[in-house]
Amino acid sequence: HCSAALSVNGWMWMVANRTLIIWRYADDPNARIRSHTLALVATGLQYSADMVCVYKKDSGSLPGVLAVCPEGLVRHWTAPNAAHCDIGIDFRGQVALSLKQVDRGRFLLSTTTDSLYLISVNTDSSGKQANLSVAQLQSRSMASGIGRRMSSLLWGASPVDGVRLLRTVVVGKDTALALTPTTIQVWSLSEERLDHEGNLDLLLVPFFMRSVWNLKSKTEQEHYRQQMRVWLIDVVPYKGGALLLAGAHNQAMAVDVHFGLAFIESLDGPPRSVEWFSLIKLKETFSYRSSNDEDVLFSLRLLCPAESARPDCKQMEGVLVVSKKSVTSLRLPESLDEDSGIIATHSTLFGQEFLGAGCDRQYSYVFLRDDGLMTIRLLPKGFDASGVADSKTLQMSEVRQSSSASSCDEDDGRAALFRMAFIHFAKKEMAKSRASLDELLSGADGSNDVATLAAGLCLAVVDDMPASDPRWVESVGEQQPQKKLEKQLAGSSLLIHYQLIDKRKTLNLVVSFLKTMDLWPKLKGSVSVTEYRRAPTAQSALTEYAEKLECCIELHGATKQKLPACLDDAMRSALQRRREHVPPSLTVQDVFFRRVSLFETVLLGLVEYEQHAITQLATSVERTALIHQVLPSFFLSHFVPVLSLRTPSSS
Numbered sequence: 001h002c003s004a005a006l007s008v009n010g011w012m013w014m015v016a017n018r019t020l021i022i023w024r025y026a027d028d029p030n031a032r033i034r035s036h037t038l039a040l041v042a043t044g045l046q047y048s049a050d051m052v053c054v055y056k057k058d059s060g061s062l063p064g065v066l067a068v069c070p071e072g073l074v075r076h077w078t079a080p081n082a083a084h085c086d087i088g089i090d091f092r093g094q095v096a097l098s099l100k101q102v103d104r105g106r107f108l109l110s111t112t113t114d115s116l117y118l119i120s121v122n123t124d125s126s127g128k129q130a131n132l133s134v135a136q137l138q139s140r141s142m143a144s145g146i147g148r149r150m151s152s153l154l155w156g157a158s159p160v161d162g163v164r165l166l167r168t169v170v171v172g173k174d175t176a177l178a179l180t181p182t183t184i185q186v187w188s189l190s191e192e193r194l195d196h197e198g199n200l201d202l203l204l205v206p207f208f209m210r211s212v213w214n215l216k217s218k219t220e221q222e223h224y225r226q227q228m229r230v231w232l233i234d235v236v237p238y239k240g241g242a243l244l245l246a247g248a249h250n251q252a253m254a255v256d257v258h259f260g261l262a263f264i265e266s267l268d269g270p271p272r273s274v275e276w277f278s279l280i281k282l283k284e285t286f287s288y289r290s291s292n293d294e295d296v297l298f299s300l301r302l303l304c305p306a307e308s309a310r311p312d313c314k315q316m317e318g319v320l321v322v323s324k325k326s327v328t329s330l331r332l333p334e335s336l337d338e339d340s341g342i343i344a345t346h347s348t349l350f351g352q353e354f355l356g357a358g359c360d361r362q363y364s365y366v367f368l369r370d371d372g373l374m375t376i377r378l379l380p381k382g383f384d385a386s387g388v389a390d391s392k393t394l395q396m397s398e399v400r401q402s403s404s405a406s407s408c409d410e411d412d413g414r415a416a417l418f419r420m421a422f423i424h425f426a427k428k429e430m431a432k433s434r435a436s437l438d439e440l441l442s443g444a445d446g447s448n449d450v451a452t453l454a455a456g457l458c459l460a461v462v463d464d465m466p467a468s469d470p471r472w473v474e475s476v477g478e479q480q481p482q483k484k485l486e487k488q489l490a491g492s493s494l495l496i497h498y499q500l501i502d503k504r505k506t507l508n509l510v511v512s513f514l515k516t517m518d519l520w521p522k523l524k525g526s527v528s529v530t531e532y533r534r535a536p537t538a539q540s541a542l543t544e545y546a547e548k549l550e551c552c553i554e555l556h557g558a559t560k561q562k563l564p565a566c567l568d569d570a571m572r573s574a575l576q577r578r579r580e581h582v583p584p585s586l587t588v589q590d591v592f593f594r595r596v597s598l599f600e601t602v603l604l605g606l607v608e609y610e611q612h613a614i615t616q617l618a619t620s621v622e623r624t625a626l627i628h629q630v631l632p633s634f635f636l637s638h639f640v641p642v643l644s645l646r647t648p649s650s651s
Contacts, residue, residue: 004356004367005049007101008306009056011063012373014355015049018042020067022054022080025365025373036080038065045070049356050098053107057123064130066107066121068096074109078123078130087132089117100170102189108176110168114139116178116187138193166298171237175267179235181294184242186267198270200244201230204262207277208248212258227251231294233259234302236319238309239336241265241275245302245321247288257288257297261319263336276336283326283347299324301357303364308378318378320364322357325350327366327376377430414440418453419460425513437517451525451538454514461506462545462596466499471585496593500553503596507546529597548599555602556593570605577601 006012012025023035040047052067057078065077072091077084094111101107102118109117116137123130167179175195178185182201187194205228209215215224227250234245242264247257263276282288288297303320318331328347333340353369364376421436441450466472514520523538535541555567571592575582578598582591592602617623 001046002355002369003047003049005052006356006358006360006365006367006373007054007056007063008360009054009063010360011054011056012367013049013052013054014367015040015047015052018047020052020065022063022065038067038077038080038084040067041069041073041075041086043069043071045095051096053099053101055101055104055107058104064121064123066099066119068099068109070095072096074119074132074134076121076130076132078128082128085130085132087134089134091115097165098168100168100176102170102176103173106189108168108170108189109134110165110178112165114163114165114178114180114185116168116176118189118192135192137187137189166232167234169235169237171267177235177237177242177267179232179244181231181298184232184235184244184264184271196270198272200232200246200262200264200271200274203271203274204230204246204248204260204277207262207274208258208260209250211260211277211279212248213250213253224250224252231257231297233297233300236302236304236309238263238304238319242267243302243304243319245300247297249289255289259288259300259321261330261332261342265336276340278341280321280328280330280342281345282321282323282328283349296324303357303359305359305363305378306361320376320378322354322364322366324354329376329378375431377428414449415453415456419457421517422457422510422513425517426509433513433517437519450519450522452527454510454519454523455527455529455535455538455541458507458510458542458545459597461510462503462549463594464503465594469499471590496556496589497553500549500556500593500596504549504553507542507549511542545597549596551599552593552596555599556589566606566609567602569609570602573605573608574598574601577604 002014002016004012004014006025010024011022013020013022015021018040020038020040021035022038047070051070052065054063054065057064060079062079062081065080066074067076068074068089072089072094074087074089075084076086089109091111094113094115097110097112099107099109099119105121105123107119107121109119116139118135118137120133120135121130122133163180163183165178165180167177169177169179170189171177174188174190176187176189178187183197183199185194185197205225206221208230209221209224209228213224215221228248229251230246230248232244232246236243244262244264245259246262247259249255249257258279259282260277260279262274264271265275301322303322308318318329321328321330326347326349328345330345331343333343350366350368352371355367355369357364357366359365362377364378366374366376368374417436417440421433421440424430424433424436440453514523520539523542525538526534526536527538527541529535529541529544535544568588571588575588575591578595578601580591580595582588614623
């Protein structure tokens with residue numbers, strides 16, 4: 001039997017029978033030994049990786065190790081290469097479940113039958129010797145268990161017929177959550193006692209009834225309530241509350257088990273309501289049935305990196321549900337209320353044996369027998385690569401050539417490297433994107449030209465040529481390949497409207513890239529917006545490009561509704577001012593809407609059209625009607641809505 005787990009400090013371990021193997025899963029240049037093998041206490045029961053905790057010490061590069069055998073003997077190593085010391089705990093017939101680190105020097109030990117112990121490790125100044133002390137946390141059953149203690153004195157200890165404990169989760173330095181199949185418990189670690197407990201299975205029954213079987217009336221719910229069964233499966237801290245994974249089935253209707261996520265906003269007292277609930281669907285090769293062993297249900301894990309669970313997290317969203325066969329990524333809504341549901345679901349099946357899963361501050365991990373440790377990163381909020389992520393539009397050859405060709409100067413090389421980082425981000429290769437940025441920012445002026453590079457990337461997006469459009473390829477050919485962004489990052493549609501929509505998606509993805517990679521605060525420097533004008537900051541330049549893109553989308557819509565002749569003449573005048581000609585294979589609109597950054601030239605064209613048209617009208621009434629039709633009415637109906645982009649919440 002094998003199982004694996006990991007800690008937030010970069011260490012991972014695997015338990016195989018009574019052998020413990022420890023190694024680093026994060027790079028550490030100071031670590032010479034990459035793995036350690038330790039012997040666990042001999043026992044006839046089965047170990048699991050949850051019974052081991054590898055923790056970071058105040059000094060030294062090697063971690064400390066704490067392990068508990070199923071019967072209760074605790075073994076501690078100050079370092080994997082040091083001698084161990086043991087201390088026994090009288091479990092009274094119970095079996096160990098898990099070890100969790102609370103803070104440096106304190107650990108929470110739980111048993112499968114709802115008993116919790118606080119283990120303190122006091123290391124001397126040399127770091128080579130440690131003293132262990134154990135305190136059992138007080139529960140209500142202990143306070144009223146005089147008869148049980150008298151029976152133990154007379155007849156000896158016997159196995160405790162307690163409630164099955166599934167998970168324990170440490171929240172901060174003072175609170176722990178314990179989950180049973182029907183209840184959630186909140187323990188105070190500072191007072192070493194059970195604070196409060198609440199039944200959640202009954203609270204979730206109406207949500208499953210409405211969502212799965214469409215039983216909305218109280219009469220229908222009361223009729224089937226006795227035939228409903230709900231299991232609590234896992235819990236993680238989330239945005240100041242608790243996010244729970246639960247399963248349910250209705251004996252009168254089906255044997256399949258349905259799963260859902262529930263959010264409890266406050267842990268200050270026993271839960272009295274569920275603030276949010278949503279059904280989820282797991283991609284499995286089989287159905288979970290009520291007749292299956294409950295251990296199959298309880299093997300499901302709910303994972304959420306620590307940074308994503310923070311209330312102030314603005315970059316990542318979503319959680320992971322991991323089973324023995326698959327991993328499912330769930331994108332949660334921005335606001336967890338009754339009217340919001342899960343936005344998107346992505347699943348991947350395992351083709352091999354699953355050994356364990358875990359989280360650190362940024363990532364989630366699964367450990368497979370053949371492939372080893374697999375890193376899973378939740379995507380940034382609002383991540384949408386649908387307009388750029390297909391293999392036809394993401395050809396890497398041009399960027400590689402532009403970044404390595406000897407004819408390119410240093411600025412072109414840095415711009416190509418910056419584009420490469422964005423391409424990796426768009427392809428969800430976050431580690432490669434970060435590596436490209438680290439290489440870029442390691443230069444002498446790395447942090448000074450980020451604003452220029454970001455503005456240049458956005459300009460390339462909004463002005464990019466639709467290279468997948470054969471009409472453009474025929475008219476332009478292979479001119480200026482260095483200015484193409486991955487052979488048209490903005491999309492491959494032949495219709496102008498969808499080309500502009502794809503550019504909007506790509507520009508939004510660039511902004512997500514800049515914020516996720518912590519580049520947004522660096523966009524304070526002045527940058528060139530056009531050949532003759534500079535913007536005070538790169539952030540204002542990006543805002544300008546976004547507004548011009550929205551204006552182009554509105555303007556193109558107007559060509560299909562009204563004033564087509566007026567706009568066509570204005571666009572021709574704008575192209576003359578921009579010194580751009582219209583090839584035979586393209587239209588005026590094709591050429592005009594390609595250069596989004598020069599959108600304002602059409603406004604001068606409209607003024608010229610109006611001035612010329614006024615001279616052709618005989619009466620003042622006709623001239624006034626034309627003036628009102630071309631400029632005020634046109635602007636109010638098409639360009640004023642773009643100002644909604646300037647709300648404070650849409651930065």
